[in-house]
Amino acid sequence: DGKKTLFSGMQATGNLTLGNYLGALKNWVTISDDYQTFFSVVDMHSITVRQDPAELRKRARTLLTLYIAAGLDPEKNCIYYQSHVSGHAELAWILNCFTYMGELNRMTQFKDKAAKHADNINAGLFTYPVLMAADILLYQADVVPVGIDQMQHLELTRDIAIRFNNIYGDVFTVPEAYIGKAGAKIMSLQDPAKKMSKSDENPNGSIYLMDDPDTIIRKCKRAVTDSEGIILYRDEQPGVKNLIDIYCACTGKTPAEVEKEFDGKGYGDFKMAVGEAVGGVLKPLQDRFADLSKNKEYLDKVIKENAEKASYFSNKTLRKVQKKVGF
Ligand code: ADP
Ligand code: NA
Numbered sequence: 415d416g417k418k419t420l421f422s423g424m425q426a427t428g429n430l431t432l433g434n435y436l437g438a439l440k441n442w443v444t445i446s447d448d449y450q451t452f453f454s455v456v457d458m459h460s461i462t463v464r465q466d467p468a469e470l471r472k473r474a475r476t477l478l479t480l481y482i483a484a485g486l487d488p489e490k491n492c493i494y495y496q497s498h499v500s501g502h503a504e505l506a507w508i509l510n511c512f513t514y515m516g517e518l519n520r521m522t523q524f525k526d527k528a529a530k531h532a533d534n535i536n537a538g539l540f541t542y543p544v545l546m547a548a549d550i551l552l553y554q555a556d557v558v559p560v561g562i563d564q565m566q567h568l569e570l571t572r573d574i575a576i577r578f579n580n581i582y583g584d585v586f587t588v589p590e591a592y593i594g595k596a597g598a599k600i601m602s603l604q605d606p607a608k609k610m611s612k613s614d615e616n617p618n619g620s621i622y623l624m625d626d627p628d629t630i631i632r633k634c635k636r637a638v639t640d641s642e643g644i645i646l647y648r649d650e651q652p653g654v655k656n657l658i659d660i661y662c663a664c665t666g667k668t669p670a671e672v673e674k675e676f677d678g679k680g681y682g683d684f685k686m687a688v689g690e691a692v693g694g695v696l697k698p699l700q701d702r703f704a705d706l707s708k709n710k711e712y713l714d715k716v717i718k719e720n721a722e723k724a725s726y727f728s729n730k731t732l733r734k735v736q737k738k739v740g741f
Contacts, residue, residue, distance in 0.1 A: 420445070420592065421555035423454035423496065426473040427463070428612030430480060432621040432692060433600035435699075436663045441559060443485040445592070451491040452553045452724060453481055458496045458503065459546070462539040463531055479713065480623060483703040488716045496549065498721035501728035505548035506541070508735055512578055513544050517570060523563065547571040551586045552728040559592035582738040586731075598659045603637040606652035621692060623699065630696070631689035635682070645676040645684050654681075657688050664691040 422442060424434065442453060457474045474495060481493050496502050518524065521543055528535045538545075546567050550558055551574075560568050568591055575586040602608045602619035610620050621630055639653040647658050647669035658672050661684075667675070676684045706713060 418556040420449035421452045423456040426477040429622045433610035456496045494720040494724045506545040543567045554587040557592040601656040627693040634685045634689035664695045
């Protein structure tokens with residue numbers, strides 16, 4: 415219906431953090447009305463690292479439920495498991511044949527992951543960016559909201575699409591990175607030099623979307639700050655700055671307003687206010703998550719219908735590509 419197409423996805427590895435919410439999920443909800451959207455739980459990417467099957471299945475379902483709980487209407491947004499739509503694997507194979515080893519060798523995330531999983535440097539880990547290209551190109555996505563760490567992969571996706579189009583004519587839409595209002599980059603509460611991440615081993619560094627109010631306040635109170643004792647938004651106070659970012663994202667206030675609000679107050683009061691603001695934002699999401707989780711039939715129906723919808727759109731691209739290469 416004239417709307418541009420947006421694709422994005424997240425891996426179901428680890429529990430989602432406040433960083434994932436404020437930096438990605440919340441923005442997806444904000445922009446979703448303006449696009450035809452595909453939000454995938456990219457479980458095929460997850461098995462590039464060894465997983466416990468039952469655990470992966472459970473986390474994938476939790477993630478898909480969180481997409482909805484965060485405010486993505488599954489009637490209007492296609493919310494589905496990557497593994498339920500066979501076109502991802504089929505297109506990835508074809509694109510593998512249009513991607514050079516040299517290009518994949520240059521991917522910094524592969525180097526990082528290979529170093530981290532030295533006992534299991536499998537071919538899937540190496541060709542992961544090609545599967546990501548297939549995810550995006552399969553839906554003829556115009557825009558892809560991606561974090562900085564995925565920009566190199568998106569560039570590769572564009573190169574593959576352009577290469578394919580140069581050989582066979584206009585088959586793929588060449589996607590752009592979605593550059594919206596810069597979503598806050600949330601840092602670890604225990605080390606403000608590191609981003610808050612679901613793969614962080616220190617659970618006190620992250621606020622998880624499922625944390626209860628007391629846990630959230632406790633983690634905020636323990637957040638690493640400094641000995642300045644004043645609440646100012648500046649690089650010299652990275653811990654305080656991060657807490658201000660979190661507070662602003664949760665309340666809609668500006669850093670200047672926050673500095674004023676806590677002028678003359680101590681870190682204790684400020685941290686308490688941050689904890690309460692975060693709890694206030696997460697509460698409705700947690701309530702909706704609890705309701706949805708009780709409604710197994712509804713979720714199963716959403717999962718089935720959206721996989722069919724995603725298959726319908728992806729098959730259109732896949733048929734075109736198959737014909738071009740001679741199948
Ligand atoms: P993680 O490091 O938590 O595993 P991913 O790399 O899977 O996160 O990223 C999932 C999405 O969440 C991406 O869009 C990424 O940009 C966003 N994101 C992750 N961590 C943060 C953060 N600390 N602050 C803001 N956005 C984040
Ligand atoms: Na990741």
